[in-house]
Amino acid sequence: MAQSHSDIIRTERLGRRFRGRWAIQDIDLGIARGEIVGLVGPDGAGKTTLLQLLAAILDPSEGQCRVLGHDSVCESAEITSRIGYMAQGFTLYDRLTVAENLAFAAKVRNVSAAQLAERRQRLLAMAGLGTFLDRREGALSGGMRKKLALCTNLVHAPPLLLLDEPGLGVDPLSRRELWRMLEAYRRDGATIVFSTSYMDEAEICDRVAFLDAGRMIALGTPDELRARGTGAVFSVDSSQPAAVENALGREPEVLGVQWQARQVRFVVRPGDPLSSRLRAILAHLGRVEPARPTIEDIFVILTAGARHAADGEIEPASEARAFGPAESATSGIATNRLSRRFDSFVAVDDVSFEIGAGEVFGLLGANGAGKTTLIRMLCGLLPPSSGSARVAGIDAVTDPQVLRQNIGYMSQRFSLYPDLSVGENLRFFASAYGLGRRAARDAITWASAVTGLAEFERQTVAHLSGAVRQRLGLACTILHRPAVVFLDEPTSGVDPLSRYRFWRLVNALGAAGTTVLVTTHYLEEAAYCHRLGLMHEGRMIAVGDLASLCAGLPSDVPATVEGVFVAYIERERARMARSGSKAS
Amino acid sequence: MKPSRIAAVLEKETKEIARDPVTVAIALIMPIMMLFLFGYAISLDVDDIPMGVLDHDRSPASRQLVDEFVQSGYFRLADTYATPEAMEGAIQRNEVMLALVIPPRFHQALVRGEAAPVQVIVDGTYAASANLAAAYAESIISAFPEAVAPAARVEVRVWYNPALRSANFIVPGLFGVILMAFPPLLTALAITREKESGSIQQIFASPLTPAEFLAGKLVPYGLIAFVQLVTVIVIGFLWFGVPMRGSLGLLLAVGLVYVFTTVGIGLLVSTIANSQVVAMLLALIVALMPSTLFSGFLFPIFTMPYAAQLYARTLPAGYFVDFSRGLVLRGAGLPELWPSVALLLAYTLIVFALAVWRFRKKVA
Numbered sequence: 018m019a020q021s022h023s024d025i026i027r028t029e030r031l032g033r034r035f036r037g038r039w040a041i042q043d044i045d046l047g048i049a050r051g052e053i054v055g056l057v058g059p060d061g062a063g064k065t066t067l068l069q070l071l072a073a074i075l076d077p078s079e080g081q082c083r084v085l086g087h088d089s090v091c092e093s094a095e096i097t098s099r100i101g102y103m104a105q106g107f108t109l110y111d112r113l114t115v116a117e118n119l120a121f122a123a124k125v126r127n128v129s130a131a132q133l134a135e136r137r138q139r140l141l142a143m144a145g146l147g148t149f150l151d152r153r154e155g156a157l158s159g160g161m162r163k164k165l166a167l168c169t170n171l172v173h174a175p176p177l178l179l180l181d182e183p184g185l186g187v188d189p190l191s192r193r194e195l196w197r198m199l200e201a202y203r204r205d206g207a208t209i210v211f212s213t214s215y216m217d218e219a220e221i222c223d224r225v226a227f228l229d230a231g232r233m234i235a236l237g238t239p240d241e242l243r244a245r246g247t248g249a250v251f252s253v254d255s256s257q258p259a260a261v262e263n264a265l266g267r268e269p270e271v272l273g274v275q276w277q278a279r280q281v282r283f284v285v286r287p288g289d290p291l292s293s294r295l296r297a298i299l300a301h302l303g304r305v306e307p308a309r310p311t312i313e314d315i316f317v318i319l320t321a322g323a324r325h326a327a328d329g330e331i332e333p334a335s336e337a338r339a340f341g342p343a344e345s346a347t348s349g350i351a352t353n354r355l356s357r358r359f360d361s362f363v364a365v366d367d368v369s370f371e372i373g374a375g376e377v378f379g380l381l382g383a384n385g386a387g388k389t390t391l392i393r394m395l396c397g398l399l400p401p402s403s404g405s406a407r408v409a410g411i412d413a414v415t416d417p418q419v420l421r422q423n424i425g426y427m428s429q430r431f432s433l434y435p436d437l438s439v440g441e442n443l444r445f446f447a448s449a450y451g452l453g454r455r456a457a458r459d460a461i462t463w464a465s466a467v468t469g470l471a472e473f474e475r476q477t478v479a480h481l482s483g484a485v486r487q488r489l490g491l492a493c494t495i496l497h498r499p500a501v502v503f504l505d506e507p508t509s510g511v512d513p514l515s516r517y518r519f520w521r522l523v524n525a526l527g528a529a530g531t532t533v534l535v536t537t538h539y540l541e542e543a544a545y546c547h548r549l550g551l552m553h554e555g556r557m558i559a560v561g562d563l564a565s566l567c568a569g570l571p572s573d574v575p576a577t578v579e580g581v582f583v584a585y586i587e588r589e590r591a592r593m594a595r596s597g598s599k600a601s
Numbered sequence: 602m603k604p605s606r607i608a609a610v611l612e613k614e615t616k617e618i619a620r621d622p623v624t625v626a627i628a629l630i631m632p633i634m635m636l637f638l639f640g641y642a643i644s645l646d647v648d649d650i651p652m653g654v655l656d657h658d659r660s661p662a663s664r665q666l667v668d669e670f671v672q673s674g675y676f677r678l679a680d681t682y683a684t685p686e687a688m689e690g691a692i693q694r695n696e697v698m699l700a701l702v703i704p705p706r707f708h709q710a711l712v713r714g715e716a717a718p719v720q721v722i723v724d725g726t727y728a729a730s731a732n733l734a735a736a737y738a739e740s741i742i743s744a745f746p747e748a749v750a751p752a753a754r755v756e757v758r759v760w761y762n763p764a765l766r767s768a769n770f771i772v773p774g775l776f777g778v779i780l781m782a783f784p785p786l787l788t789a790l791a792i793t794r795e796k797e798s799g800s801i802q803q804i805f806a807s808p809l810t811p812a813e814f815l816a817g818k819l820v821p822y823g824l825i826a827f828v829q830l831v832t833v834i835v836i837g838f839l840w841f842g843v844p845m846r847g848s849l850g851l852l853l854a855v856g857l858v859y860v861f862t863t864v865g866i867g868l869l870v871s872t873i874a875n876s877q878v879v880a881m882l883l884a885l886i887v888a889l890m891p892s893t894l895f896s897g898f899l900f901p902i903f904t905m906p907y908a909a910q911l912y913a914r915t916l917p918a919g920y921f922v923d924f925s926r927g928l929v930l931r932g933a934g935l936p937e938l939w940p941s942v943a944l945l946l947a948y949t950l951i952v953f954a955l956a957v958w959r960f961r962k963k964v965a
Contacts, residue, residue: 075965124605
């Protein structure tokens with residue numbers, strides 16, 4: 018690798034150990050001025066540790082690291098005083114307002130009042146926060162909080178910006194705005210290093226570094242990396258994508274599968290030709306063609322082998338009926354003019370829709386669109402202001418007690434007990450559902466088998482990767498075999514391969530007759546759902562499968578989930594603006 | 602140290618505190634509650650001691666002696682007994698704390714000018730009260746009978762707290778203990794809260810130096826602690842009627858120094874602890890417990906075993922308790938009390954320096 022003295026970042030054999038375990042090891046990386054580099058890798062790969070080492074807020078155990086020409090150990094103050102570093106999650110002061118958070122960041126970074134006044138206007142306008150100056154940070158939506166955090170890190174115009182999962186938990190629209198801000202900033206010649214679990218973010222980098230188990234297993238431009246997958250990616254055009262997915266899921270040579278509207282993409286090991294057996298199976302179902310590899314495909318290729326061993330195998334042959342609800346329901350979810358107001362704020366506005374039994378329904382929408390409020394009402398956790406809802410044939414408004422025995426709800430950041438083991442967590446939730454000792458044992462055996470948790474039984478949850486925790490969350494949610502399952506952003510922050518596996522579980526649940534309502538910010542995942550509902554400012558603006566949603570739009574809209582999502586929201590905004598101007 | 606950056610931290614911290622009215626209210630109410638609890642509950646005064654009498658003499662003199670006890674105001678006649686067994690039973694049942702045994706021919710001996718020994722039995726379960734009761738009894742008996750001119754009489758005069766009121770002694774000491782109880786607790790949470798929320802990472806990745814950051818944190822919490830001190834002083838003087846013989850200005854000035862010692866200890870704790878729970882427990886163990894037990898607030902330091910005395914002398918609370926009592930009760934000023942003040946100043950600087958040294962801008 019060519020390294021020059023003008024490198025903004027240079028690491029040599031950089032490593033960091035925590036209690037004898039290497040979180041990051043042997044990293045040789047040179048990043049030139051103006052470059053944008055993405056760090057990609059499964060959970061626990063060491064992305065955060067590497068960023069903290071680069072930010073000089075963590076000392077290496079081995080090797081060294083020079084950032085902006087300074088050593089990260091002896092001259093850490095030189096580095097920390099100049100860079101921008103955005104940690105994962107929300108790290109601003111929630112009791113301070115937007116303006117106060119920004120002013121604090123500026124003052125501690127020696128930005129003069131005049132500079133602040135000029136930059137503040139520009140940054141907040143770009144972030145769309147100009148009208149929220151006096152709103153407390155804690156009262157902003159997730160997307161706005163992230164944008165504000167970015168503003169506080171741009172206020173001193175740093176030459177280097179380190180971002181840890183900037184798009185995590187942020188809706189697609191806010192994420193677009195976040196990247197628009199980053200691009201404007203980058204035009205001024207700054208360097209950006211960021212970690213991400215969104216593969217579309219990786220595509221726009223100058224270079225992508227793949228991390229796995231603390232080591233950098235690949236580094237290159239997106240084109241170079243994609244070249245590695247040549248001949249290993251195929252797509253099947255089929256009218257029965259579910260059957261194709263099913264067939265592919267059983268084949269050991271298939272590393273990963275992804276659905277798009279009428280197409281199933283799959284990845285095999287590069288260099289191995291497609292076996293004639295698989296060709297023969299697929300020939301019945303549709304036309305197989307080589308496809309252009311994406312960064313996500315490369316991720317699957319690079320991490321597939323190692324991940325299977327580390328994360329436990331989900332029984333591939335789990336028969337669908339094994340997932341079925343205790344009592345098969347004939348109806349899923351039906352709402353009629355459901356609304357919920359908080360004081361003057363309408364969180365859910367006149368929502369009517371139906372979901373059939375066994376359907377996997379994806380609920381999409383920006384942060385604050387009302388998805389979580391809707392789910393909480395359907396779970397009987399929050400009484401609606403008006404309207405009615407029936408879930409699994411039970412009235413969610415009048416019978417919430419009965420309802421709770423028949424549904425499973427996995428909330429955002431599902432609350433597992435981190436200091437208990439997997440088995441202890443499962444036993445706790447089984448007793449919370451009131452299962453008898455025998456029934457609890459059977460339920461736990463069953464749930465751990467179908468979610469591939471059997472081998473983790475004795476491990477403490479705090480030490481598990483995000484992907485395993487997420488499966489444990491699902492296991493706890495379905496222990497009592499509910500007829501309807503609600504999953505609120507279950508895959509947030511989880512790497513693509515683990516997400517894919519999680520979706521196979523979700524689809525198996527659906528196939529066995531369980532109704533699933535799921536929200537997600539990874540729009541490509543919408544393809545795994547039978548039907549989608551788009552929410553915007555409390556209203557359900559569109560419901561249907563991807564094909565019918567596409568059909569409802571002008572033909573120049575790209576037929577991707579993101580394209581459809583953005584087009585519907587823009588149309589809704591335009592409609593609102595028109596009706597607003599008419600009214601006034 | 603850049604003043605503008607300290608000011609930024611100070612401003613931010615003040616706003617955060619001000620927007621958490623519950624915490625502010627608790628911070629202001631708790632010291633007052635503690636003052637009332639300790640001010641009333643801890644009374645070392647002994648009066649109204651229940652006493653029993655076993656009078657074998659039944660003479661005018663013996664009746665007069667019993668009367669002297671009752672008249673003193675310290676004792677209350679609970680019962681009289683006919684037999685030693687009855688008396689023993691009463692002590693056993695905790696009906697009386699002190700029993701007076703008057704021998705036969707007591708009156709006769711007095712009249713003849715002979716020695717007239719009287720026995721006093723004290724229940725020693727509560728050692729401190731028992732001592733006092735015995736001492737009161739002894740002084741009453743030695744003054745009896747007035748008819749007999751004693752060879753020499755000791756006249757005791759108590760200075761500074763002539764009424765020997767416990768409140769006069771407890772309340773000035775409480776100033777020192779209350780400030781060790783709440784400010785460290787509140788301050789210890791100040792940094793650990795940022796560690797838990799993750800906002801500390803923004804501080805790490807900024808030009809702020811540890812000294813600037815900690816100084817900015819110190820001031821607002823120091824001010825809250827100072828308000829606590831003033832509240833407690835005002836209530837102490839107005840409600841408990843503690844006399845003020847020294848300079849109030851000096852008490853407040855040295856109080857301000859002490860306030861920063863206690864807040865500094867809280868900061869030091871929060872640089873060590875990684876979670877709010879650990880920080881609270883540490884603050885309790887490091888600040889509150891030793892200052893209650895080893896500051897001389899309740900138990901004088903000079904009566905402790907030597908090792909405990911050495912330990913007690915490493916704690917700042919004792920010096921402030923000494924200073925506060927000296928000033929409030931004895932009316933002493935800087936010429937007498939400067940060593941305590943100097944030690945408090947040194948302590949404040951050392952604690953802050955330690956906190957700055959301990960606070961590293963690293964996540965691990």
